[in-house]
Amino acid sequence: MTNIHSDRILILDFGSQYTQLIARRVREAGVYCEIHPYDADPHFIQQFGAKGIILSGGPQSVHAIATPRAHSIVFELNVPILGICYGMQTIAAQFGGRVISATHREYGYAQVQLFGHSPLFRAIEDHTNSAGDALLDVWMSHGDRVDSLPPGFQVIAATAHAPLAAIADLNRHIYGVQFHPEVTHTRQGQRIIARFCHDICGCGDLWTPANIIDDAIDRIHARVGNDQVLLGLSGGVDSAVVAALLTRAIGDRLTCIFVDNGLLRLGEGDQVMATFAQHLGVRVIRVNAEARFLDQLAGIDDPEQKRKLIGATFIDVFEEQAAQLTDIHWLAQGTIYPDVIESAGAGTGKAKVIKSHHNVGGLPEHMQLKLVEPLRELFKDEVRRIGIELGLPTDLVYRHPFPGPGLGVRILGKVTKTAADTLRLADQIFIEELRRADLYDQVAQAFAVFLPVNSVGVVGDNRQYAPVIALRAVETLDFMTARWAHLPYELLDRVCRRIVNEVPNVSRVVYDITGKPPGTIEWE
Numbered sequence: 001m002t003n004i005h006s007d008r009i010l011i012l013d014f015g016s017q018y019t020q021l022i023a024r025r026v027r028e029a030g031v032y033c034e035i036h037p038y039d040a041d042p043h044f045i046q047q048f049g050a051k052g053i054i055l056s057g058g059p060q061s062v063h064a065i066a067t068p069r070a071h072s073i074v075f076e077l078n079v080p081i082l083g084i085c086y087g088m089q090t091i092a093a094q095f096g097g098r099v100i101s102a103t104h105r106e107y108g109y110a111q112v113q114l115f116g117h118s119p120l121f122r123a124i125e126d127h128t129n130s131a132g133d134a135l136l137d138v139w140m141s142h143g144d145r146v147d148s149l150p151p152g153f154q155v156i157a158a159t160a161h162a163p164l165a166a167i168a169d170l171n172r173h174i175y176g177v178q179f180h181p182e183v184t185h186t187r188q189g190q191r192i193i194a195r196f197c198h199d200i201c202g203c204g205d206l207w208t209p210a211n212i213i214d215d216a217i218d219r220i221h222a223r224v225g226n227d228q229v230l231l232g233l234s235g236g237v238d239s240a241v242v243a244a245l246l247t248r249a250i251g252d253r254l255t256c257i258f259v260d261n262g263l264l265r266l267g268e269g270d271q272v273m274a275t276f277a278q279h280l281g282v283r284v285i286r287v288n289a290e291a292r293f294l295d296q297l298a299g300i301d302d303p304e305q306k307r308k309l310i311g312a313t314f315i316d317v318f319e320e321q322a323a324q325l326t327d328i329h330w331l332a333q334g335t336i337y338p339d340v341i342e343s344a345g346a347g348t349g350k351a352k353v354i355k356s357h358h359n360v361g362g363l364p365e366h367m368q369l370k371l372v373e374p375l376r377e378l379f380k381d382e383v384r385r386i387g388i389e390l391g392l393p394t395d396l397v398y399r400h401p402f403p404g405p406g407l408g409v410r411i412l413g414k415v416t417k418t419a420a421d422t423l424r425l426a427d428q429i430f431i432e433e434l435r436r437a438d439l440y441d442q443v444a445q446a447f448a449v450f451l452p453v454n455s456v457g458v459v460g461d462n463r464q465y466a467p468v469i470a471l472r473a474v475e476t477l478d479f480m481t482a483r484w485a486h487l488p489y490e491l492l493d494r495v496c497r498r499i500v501n502e503v504p505n506v507s508r509v510v511y512d513i514t515g516k517p518p519g520t521i522e523w524e
């Protein structure tokens, strides 16, 4: 069988918020890649066997003292290199060019003019100007710029404020772009990344859903042998896809545990049991652990502490269940690549930890079960594609994600059963109305949040002093950046009226209009 990991790109992370997007673009081009810190061990970099290396952007200035540089091994492997933003600046500095603070910073849209015949941009353009020059619409985010070319390099693109907006050493196959091809605002970005991976690095097109499934099944066999496996099944997309993969790989040696932690949506428990146990025929044990989770959380209001407690309690429940079954040493989870990267569990450690995902950063140290995480290197859209390929129902595959800590991170501050019950009703109304308006599939994620602040209302001539519900709906493909959904006023109006009328003890409804960044999607 083809080894789908053999044509691989190494992405070295200098701390950009967009490094993950570079990886997604490379994967979209059908090429396997991994992200590692820029200062990864040189032996590791050598042994990784990349056919090409991408250096990400980063927040620092190469002309400041003691800022990150690419290890010399990167340039000794004789594989093509693409530096993006900081990555290009460090290439310029390391090869004897000069980087300075620009007088004009460029943030956002810019138009670059292409020069010469570099393989990176060949026949890729958005427009031409009156002189017939090829132009690209790109997205920039920089305060520094390359001011003089290193020996051996030539300029291959320019903007008005950055005359060296892309550079290349065509003999050594080293490229640098000041703009960000990984963001969708750079219209030809995907083609530029694909061009680098296929034409310049010579990678094939092996990373396809069918190949990913075959490879995942082989790896499950190699890892668990003839053992029994316990899977944490949430009813969400990721664990559903893992259930389907494991069923293919190990058949009835799979047992699923669905934990009702008291922080689920209305009717979710029954729905999960109906879908998986009845329709898909997998063995599912339902554990009612509401009291236990709520006891653990009592009085705690710090979001990170809540996440870690929920993660640890999940594992305690899994381990107790495993102990009651015979011969279980493996715990499968639907962990995906963003969970790992955002919790900085990939060990890149360069970007700041924003929140610990319960299934990665939240795992306790004393855990006995060994993990099987077949989706650990996949992005959400890849997981969905293989879910469809495995024959899972479309509405399951396209469900909005629901975080493991569930309502625990949507009830701000202290979690109580009363707040959870209130929130479940409000959330149900919001989702029901979205579906009725045919907008559920237009937004990537929508939910209600419980705010533990009282506001004054007037109901039936009486004063009401009660908590507030916030509604959140976002549009996003990768969940790394998001735009608040511009839902119709009539819909918001209907949802608000229904919530204040039908849900006891809610005084007011507000709509969250914060993008990510600066907001995150969840409130905690």
Ligand SMILES: Nc1ncnc2c1ncn2[C@@H]1O[C@H](COP(=O)(O)OP(=O)(O)OP(=O)(O)O)[C@@H](O)[C@H]1O
Binding pocket: 231, 232, 233, 234, 235, 236, 237, 238, 239, 240, 257, 258, 259, 260, 261, 332, 333, 334, 335, 339, 359, 399, 400, 401, 402, 403, 404
């Ligand atoms: N209530 C639960 N019972 C058992 N396992 C759970 C539960 N909630 C989460 N998990 C485990 O944690 C993993 C990560 O949760 P996460 O919410 O990221 O994924 P998901 O629920 O499978 O998919 P989605 O992101 O679409 O909600 C799950 O794949 C599952 O293995």
Ligand SMILES: O=c1[nH]c(=O)c2[nH+]cn([C@@H]3O[C@H](COP(=O)(O)O)[C@@H](O)[C@H]3O)c2[nH]1
Binding pocket: 307, 354, 355, 356, 357, 358, 359, 401, 402, 403, 404, 405, 445, 479, 516, 519, 520, 521, 522, 523, 524
């Ligand atoms: O399984 C999960 N465990 C978690 O601890 C967790 N925290 C956030 N999320 C989901 O991740 C996406 C991005 O969320 P944020 O913008 O809030 O970081 C959104 O889809 C969030 O719902 C989680 N999923």
Ligand SMILES: NC(=O)CC[C@H](N)C(=O)O
Binding pocket: 016, 056, 057, 058, 059, 060, 061, 062, 084, 085, 086, 087, 141, 142, 143, 144, 145
């Ligand atoms: N996005 C980036 O990589 C920025 C690089 C560098 N910090 C600059 O401002 O130019």
Ligand SMILES: [Mg+2]
Binding pocket: 234, 236, 237, 401, 402, 403, 404
């Ligand atoms: Mg989930």
